[in-house]
Amino acid sequence: MSTATDTTPRPMDDDGLWQALLRREALPGRFYGVTSQGIVCRFGCPARPPLRRNLRLFGGLPEALAEGFRPCRRCDPGGERAAIQAEAVRAACALIDASETMPSLAELATRAGYARHHFLRLFREVTGVTPHAYAAARRASRLSAALAAGERVADAVAGAGFGSESRVYEDAPGLLGMTPGRARRGGEGEVIRTAFGNGALGPVMVAMTARGVCAIELGGEEEALRQSLAARFPRARIEEADEAARRAVAAVIAWIEEPRAALDLSLDLRGTAFQRRVWEALRAIPPGESVDYAGLAARLGLPRGARAVARACAGNSVALAVPCHRVIGRDGTLRGYRWGLERKAALLARERGAG
Structure with missing residues (x-):
């Protein structure tokens, strides 16, 4: 597990840098050249380490480029190739957003100028999901916005690009965190209980549904925290704490005082x-x-x-x-x-x- 000190550049002698290179340890701001190949790499490059006699250490990429070293194709030390690929993925996302029906993977890859398997890998690396999952998330976002605006469920489902209303109801917990009808009513019928306290970092609010904690907010006046919660659930019934909510806020405050273990609470996480x-x-x-x-x-x-x-x-x-x-x-x-x-x-x- 990386710690903050792992990601901070630190002084290191040549032997230490050599050992870090052999471990393929990523060191921000550190670069090395391979004289036998004329390339410059960032520390952490997945390529086979060079022989030590062929190693040149550089404090920055411009220094290596000025001496005639060319960027490694595998680790892309300057980020130029990554920027081009990210732009291709952004263009594909824009196409998905603008299309009434999901473009095929082959169409997306062709437009981007990559083979299908390569494009699929790039898309996942940049966005974290496949094109199909991205399209599904965008449909869910459109559906949520339409329901929040008060559209009829059938109209919102059709307008968001879902082919089947029944499928939306089946997938509702993953898509919306609640049924479409409840989402349309802004959480109407849902009871959220809130508890407040003060800890070492200021005011704390815990909000709980029947499924678990749906919000922990830090700082601010109680009324502002309530308004923030009400904006997320505009028609839910927000009530004062019950015993479970009081225990939860006490656990949060105690954890802030002594954060030595995981904060163990039942959670109601709503997201994609x-x-x-x-x-x-x-x-x-x-x-x-x-x-x-x-x-x-x-x-x-x-x-x-x-x-x-x-x-x-x-x-x-x-x-x-x-x-x-x-x-x-x-x-x-x-x-x-x-x-x-x-x-x-x-x-x-x-x-x-x-x-």
């Missing part, structure tokens, strides 16, 4: 299949450890899915129980956190025993 996959991966990161977005994407089998993973982290509404604060930038810096970077830094410091 990909979001839930990322959230489960986040829950597997122990307190006191962290990983960068690219590292988390790699654990999910998505070596180029860092942006997709970052978007899934941003969609998390259950602070601490789904610990998106444990994901940091590749250079070790703290990136966006919906509850504030100061809280993110404080949480990480507490988990590492420095708070």
Whole structure:
């Protein structure tokens, strides 16, 4: 498991760099040249390590290019090929979004200029899902928006591009987190109980449905936290805490004080299949450890899915129980956190025993 120090450049002598190269350890900002081939690679390149006598170490890519080394085709140290491929995937996503029916994989690959199997791999690496799953998620998003706007279920299903209303009802928990009718009514008929408390990082709100905790919010006045919850469930009945909600908020506050184990709560997570996959991966990161977005994407089998993973982290509404604060930038810096970077830094410091 990577820690924050794993992703931060650090001084290292030539022997240390050589051992890191043999381990294929990714070191941000570090590059090496292979004199026998005239190529420059980033540390962590999957290619076979060179003989040490053919090794040149560089502090930056421009230095290597200035000496005539050309970028490795496998690790793409400058990111040019990755940028071209990402643009091809973005164009494919735009085509899927604009199409009434799902384009075939062959059509998408041909337009992008790749073989089908290669394009499929690139698409998964960039977006985190297959083209079919991406199209399904977009249909679900259109369906959710139409239902929230008050459209009849049959009209919303047809307008979103689903061929069968019965299929939508069958897949409703995965698509919407609730039945289409309830989604149309803004959660009407659903009871959400809220509990409030104050911990070392300020105010805490826990919201629970019958299935489990659906929100943990940090900071802000109670009324603002209630309004944020009501915006997600505009027609649900939001009530004061019952005993389960009070126990949950007490557990959250106790965990903030002493974050030494996983925050064990029953959760009601509502998101796409990909979001839930990322959230489960986040829950597997122990307190006191962290990983960068690219590292988390790699654990999910998505070596180029860092942006997709970052978007899934941003969609998390259950602070601490789904610990998106444990994901940091590749250079070790703290990136966006919906509850504030100061809280993110404080949480990480507490988990590492420095708070």
